[in-house]
Each structure stands twice: as structure tokens, then as C-alpha cells.
Amino acid sequence: MIDEADQVGTMPVPDSDRFDEAALALWLRTNVDGYSGGLALSRFKGGQSNPTYRIDTPAKSYVLRRKPFGELLPSAHAVDREYRVIAALHPTGFPVPRAFGLCEDEGVIGAAFYVMELVEGRTYWDGAIPAASPAERSAVYNELVDVLARLHAIEPAAVGLADYGRPGNFFERQVNRWTRQYEASRTDDVPEMDRLIAFLPATLPAQQGSTIVHGDYRIDNLIFANDGTAQAVLDWELSTLGDPMADLAYLLMNWAMPYEGRAALGGLDIEALGIPALAVLAERYCVASGRSAVPPLDWYFAFNLFRLAGIVQGIRKRVIDGNAASAQAAEMAKQVEPLAQAAWSFAVKAGAE
Numbered sequence: 059m060i061d062e063a064d065q066v067g068t069m070p071v072p073d074s075d076r077f078d079e080a081a082l083a084l085w086l087r088t089n090v091d092g093y094s095g096g097l098a099l100s101r102f103k104g105g106q107s108n109p110t111y112r113i114d115t116p117a118k119s120y121v122l123r124r125k126p127f128g129e130l131l132p133s134a135h136a137v138d139r140e141y142r143v144i145a146a147l148h149p150t151g152f153p154v155p156r157a158f159g160l161c162e163d164e165g166v167i168g169a170a171f172y173v174m175e176l177v178e179g180r181t182y183w184d185g186a187i188p189a190a191s192p193a194e195r196s197a198v199y200n201e202l203v204d205v206l207a208r209l210h211a212i213e214p215a216a217v218g219l220a221d222y223g224r225p226g227n228f229f230e231r232q233v234n235r236w237t238r239q240y241e242a243s244r245t246d247d248v249p250e251m252d253r254l255i256a257f258l259p260a261t262l263p264a265q266q267g268s269t270i271v272h273g274d275y276r277i278d279n280l281i282f283a284n285d286g287t288a289q290a291v292l293d294w295e296l297s298t299l300g301d302p303m304a305d306l307a308y309l310l311m312n313w314a315m316p317y318e319g320r321a322a323l324g325g326l327d328i329e330a331l332g333i334p335a336l337a338v339l340a341e342r343y344c345v346a347s348g349r350s351a352v353p354p355l356d357w358y359f360a361f362n363l364f365r366l367a368g369i370v371q372g373i374r375k376r377v378i379d380g381n382a383a384s385a386q387a388a389e390m391a392k393q394v395e396p397l398a399q400a401a402w403s404f405a406v407k408a409g410a411e
Contacts, residue, residue: 068102070101071111081167082097082122083097086173093115094116094117095116096116098114098115107372107373108124108125110123120158120174120175122171124167124170125137125170126376127168137295138172139298140293140295140297143219143294144174145157146217146219147209147217152208153288153290155176155177156174158172159172159173177281179282180281180283182280183278183320184319184320185277185278185323186326186331186333187331191332192331192332194332197286201286202280202288202309204342206272206275206306207347210347214270219270222297222299223271227262228300228301229265229300229304232304232361232365234259236364240255243368245375246394253402253410254364254401257410258361258364261409263357263358266303266353267301268299268300269302272291272297273297274293274295274296275291275308275309276308277312302347303352307358307362310336310355311355311359314404315400356405356407357408360401363404364401366397367394370390370393373387374391
């Protein structure tokens with residue numbers, strides 16, 4: 059179980075994450091409208107694959123997200139894609155921070171980065187939302203699904219994102235991508251991952267449409283107001299165009315995974331907590347998105363856990379290489395095998411032998 063105190067707020071920038079603040083200030087003065095004055099830099103505690111900083115100035119506060127320093131896997135830590143999608147979505151009124159500027163010149167601070175507005179509100183690291191009332195929890199979870207349906211209703215071409223993902227079967231591309239990522243960062247033999255690499259591409263589901271997909275949509279990647287209204291959806295690193303079932307299944311998977319003090323809810327008395335049941339939220343999404351039903355979810359759960367295992371394997375590799383972003387990275391790296399085992403259990407439910 060992760061202590062929320064380790065995730066909330068900021069901390070002094072560790073020596074390993076420091077960069078040339080004067081060079082950053084010069085870039086901000088040149089590229090960010092309205093920037094003025096000196097700056098104070100701190101780092102957000104919450105675990106991110108892209109290190110994230112708070113910039114305070116006398117007039118305004120900002121957020122900076124950068125790629126990790128050091129050698130990285132191909133296509134990982136795509137801060138340019140994060141910047142592009144929030145810059146496209148913000149003018150529509152969809153809850154994302156305003157994007158102020160992107161710097162792809164690694165010579166400025168040692169890695170590509172972008173700057174966005176600081177959005178105030180609450181992040182719920184624990185999906186049980188312990189301090190809330192049942193009515194407050196219900197409002198947050200209904201909003202979580204409603205915002206996802208809003209995202210999937212946005213026409214990519216209308217916001218300049220028609221080329222944000224490649225054509226073809228989304229899950230075929232995703233299985234291939236995460237297989238490559240896993241193989242590129244492999245450090246140990248995990249038999250369940252090898253079985254999944256064989257099973258998933260042979261059993262691809264029919265595509266349910268093509269929308270903007272967040273790729274990591276869960277409760278702790280949103281900022282909420284006190285009334286449960288979403289103020290901002292964060293962490294768009296894995297976003298693309300693809301099957302909306304990827305996001306919905308990734309969210310609903312939390313009802314099937316054991317509670318460990320994060321987004322997963324399995325084993326909790328969700329009715330007593332006021333958290334809507336999986337079927338209720340699936341139906342709410344269908345109504346909001348004009349769908350008749352949600353397809354069987356076991357294959358999607360298997361894929362999402364396979365993908366998570368691949369992501370965590372990348373973290374394990376960065377821990378070994380010495381360039382992991384988060385203080386919790388070493389502990390997280392231990393989850394490759396449990397995630398792969400959970401993925402295979404859902405694959406068996408989906409027909410794997």
C-alpha cells in the first residue's frame with residue numbers, strides 16, 4: 059500500500075533531477091506569453107514516468123514536464139505528444155491544463171520538456187476516497203465516466219488530431235508496440251509474458267470505433283474540485299487515436315483488481331462506499347456515448363495488464379540503468395511478475411489454454 063503523503067504535493071528537486079534554472083528562465087521569457095520575474099523550482103512527489111516540476115514566479119505558477127535524462131526506449135516519454143493533445147483539447151472546453159510552450163531542444167535543460175498551467179484541486183490517489191461521503195464518491199465516479207465519454211465524443215479531425223494515430227486495427231498495433239517495448243527492456247524471463255505475446259495477437263477483438271484515447275485513464279490521473287467536477291485530466295503520454303474500449307476497459311479493470319490503496323477497488327464493499335458498480339458505470343458510459351452495450355471485458359483486461367507489465371518492465375530497466383524518475387520506482391519495478399500473472403488469469407477467462 060502506498061502512503062498518500064508520499065504522492066501529494068512537492069519536494070525539493072533531488073540532485074539527480076536538477077538542471078540549469080537560468081537556461082529555463084531565459085527560455086520561459088522568450089517562449090511563454092506573460093512570463094516575468096524569477097522562479098522557484100520544486101518537484102511533484104507523485105510517481106510519473108516523466109519528471110514533473112512546479113514553477114513558482116511572483117505572478118503565476120506553472121507546471122513543467124520533461125523526458126527523463128539518459129538513454130530511453132524508442133517512442134517512450136513522448137512529451138511532444140502530451141503537449142500536442144492538451145493544446146488541441148483545451149480550446150474545446152475539455153478539462154485539460156492550458157499548454158504554454160514545448161521545447162524539443164535538449165540543449166536547454168538536458169531533455170525535451172513542455173510547460174502548462176498549474177490546475178488547483180484534489181487528486182485522489184486512493185480509489186476508495188477514504189475521507190469522502192458515499193454521495194461524494196458517487197459524484198466523483200460518475201464524473202470520471204462522463205468525462206471519458208466526452209473525450210471519446212470529440213472528433214479528432216475537428217481539433218487537428220486526424221493524424222494523431224495510425225490507421226488499422228488499434229489493438230493489433232498496441233499488442234505489437236508493447237511486445238517490442240517489453241522485449242527492448244527485458245531483464246528477466248517471465249513465462250506469462252511469453253504466453254501473452256502468443257495469445258493476444260491471435261485473438262484480437264473487433265474494433266469498436268476510433269476516437270482520441272487517453273491511454274492511462276484512472277482516478278489518480280485527474281484533478282477534481284470539491285464538488286466532484288473534473289478540473290483537469292493529466293498524463294497524456296500514452297494517448298493516441300484508437301478503440302475507445304481501451305480506455306473504458308482500463309478504467310473498469312479497477313473493479314476487478316484487488317484493492318491496494320490505489321485505483322483498484324476489488325474486495326471493497328463498494329455499495330456501502332457509494333461507488334457505482336462496474337455494470338452501472340458501463341451502462342452510464344453506453345448511454346452517454348450512444349452505444350448499445352460493452353463487449354465482454356476479459357480480453358481487454360488481459361491486454362491492459364500485459365501493457366502495464368510492459369510499462370513496469372521499462373521502469374525496472376530504468377532502475378537498473380539508474381535513470382528512474384520516481385522514488386517509488388524500485389518498489390514499482392517488482393510488480394512485473396504479479397501483473398503478468400494477473401493478465402494471464404484474464405486471458406484464461408477469455409479462452410487461453
